[in-house]
Amino acid sequence: xxxxxxxxxxxxxxxxxxxxxxxxxxxxxxxxxxxxxxxxxxxxxxxxxxxxxxxxxxxxxxxxxxxxxxxxxxxxxxxxxxxxxxxxxxxxxxxxxxxxxxxxxxxxxxxxxxxxxxxxxxxxxxxxxxxxxxxxxxxxxxxxxxxxxxxxxxxxxxxxxxxxxxxxxxxxxxxxxxxxxxxxxxxxxxxxxxxxxxxxxxxxxxxxxxxxxxxxxxxxxxxxxxxxxxxxxxxxxxxxxxxxxxxxxxxxxxxxxxxxxxxxxxxxxxxxxxxxxxxxxxxxxxxxxxxxx
Numbered sequence: 001x002x003x004x005x006x007x008x009x010x011x012x013x014x015x016x017x018x019x020x021x022x023x024x025x026x027x028x029x030x031x032x033x034x035x036x037x038x039x040x041x042x043x044x045x046x047x048x049x050x051x052x053x054x055x056x057x058x059x060x061x062x063x064x065x066x067x068x069x070x071x072x073x074x075x076x077x078x079x080x081x082x083x084x085x086x087x088x089x090x091x092x093x094x095x096x097x098x099x100x101x102x103x104x105x106x107x108x109x110x111x112x113x114x115x116x117x118x119x120x121x122x123x124x125x126x127x128x129x130x131x132x133x134x135x136x137x138x139x140x141x142x143x144x145x146x147x148x149x150x151x152x153x154x155x156x157x158x159x160x161x162x163x164x165x166x167x168x169x170x171x172x173x174x175x176x177x178x179x180x181x182x183x184x185x186x187x188x189x190x191x192x193x194x195x196x197x198x199x200x201x202x203x204x205x206x207x208x209x210x211x212x213x214x215x216x217x218x219x220x221x222x223x224x225x226x227x228x229x230x231x232x233x234x235x236x237x238x239x240x241x242x243x244x245x246x247x248x249x250x251x252x253x254x255x256x257x258x259x260x261x262x263x264x265x266x267x268x269x270x271x272x273x274x275x276x277x278x279x280x281x282x283x284x285x286x287x288x289x290x291x292x293x
Contacts, residue, residue, distance in 0.1 A: 006037070007040055008041070008066070008073060009074070010033070011050075011067075012070035012074050013034070013074065014057060015050065015067045016071070016138070016139045016140070017096065018139070019057060020034045022122055026120075048060050048062070049063035059137075064137070071138045072271075075269075082275065090276065090277060093119045093277050094122070095141050096141045096142070097124075097141065097142045098126055099131065099144035100125070100145055101125070101239075101240065101243055101264070102243070104160055105123070105144040106123075108284065108285035112281050116280065125223060128199075131145055132145065132148060132149070132151070136150075136151060138269060142266065142267070144266055146198045154268065155270050156265040156267050159266055159286070161262065162241040162262065163241055163254060163258065163259060163260060164199070164239065164241070164262070166238055167227075167230050167238070168250065169230055169234075175251035175253070180253045180256065181257065182206065182256075186213065188235060189218060189234065190216065190237075191217075191226045191229050191238070192214075192217055192218070192226075206257055223239070226239065231250070238255070266282065
């Protein structure tokens with residue numbers, strides 16, 4: 001057996017999780033143990049594999065090549081652990097989940113945790129472009145993506161299909177209108193996600209096709225920040241219908257030039273379909289969707 005295999009597993013977990021500490025939690029070892037194994041692997045190769053950045057760990061080009069080889073080992077190791085340690089009962093285990101919007105991902109996670117409280121879940125929000133890359137690079141188990149494209153050998157389950165809405169502060173003059181136009185929003189401060197998001201790309205393309213612009217745009221780093229900004233009267237937010245939690249009671253209206261409905265898909269790698277933990281999550285997640293069809 002290759003002498004490097006014991007070091008590949010900690011490295012692959014660190015690369016997938018984007019964190020030495022989360023990799024250590026999944027492996028049940030200390031963070032320093034994971035860091036040391038990765039450092040020894042880098043010493044063996046003579047090249048840097050992971051770079052620490054503000055958002056977490058980033059793979060170098062060499063690191064990506066090695067991760068492509070090591071990642072299937074994680075899938076195999078999960079299958080072995082399920083058989084040997086009884087993880088098929090889902091009394092324990094781990095799932096790495098990402099999304100480019102908190103809903104419907106959070107609802108699905110909540111339903112799953114109610115049934116399987118022993119399973120640990122790592123959930124992170126990324127912009128659409130980054131989320132697509134993480135799925136292609138196999139750095140998550142499950143993803144919730146708006147209109148995913150070019151994901152390769154993945155399976156998709158449609159969770160919902162909804163249009164975009166303009167979310168307004170309480171008492172805003174436009175809140176009484178049945179629909180809002182993009183030209184009306186040109187006079188408003190508009191809240192949009194950062195560059196790389198599906199929403200930002202869509203709105204920019206639609207404005208360009210109509211010869212319009214939004215002079216006063218505030219970019220928001222997180223979805224929750226955008227909702228809070230609308231609540232505090234900072235501006236008008238554009239996001240998918242139902243994305244804001246119903247408890248917020250934000251006035252919202254459809255946008256005339258954006259009537260299309262966009263699908264959020266639950267995505268996972270095809271070769272992980274046999275894993276019991278993946279099947280259980282999918283069944284829990286899509287049950288309400290099937291009930292409404």
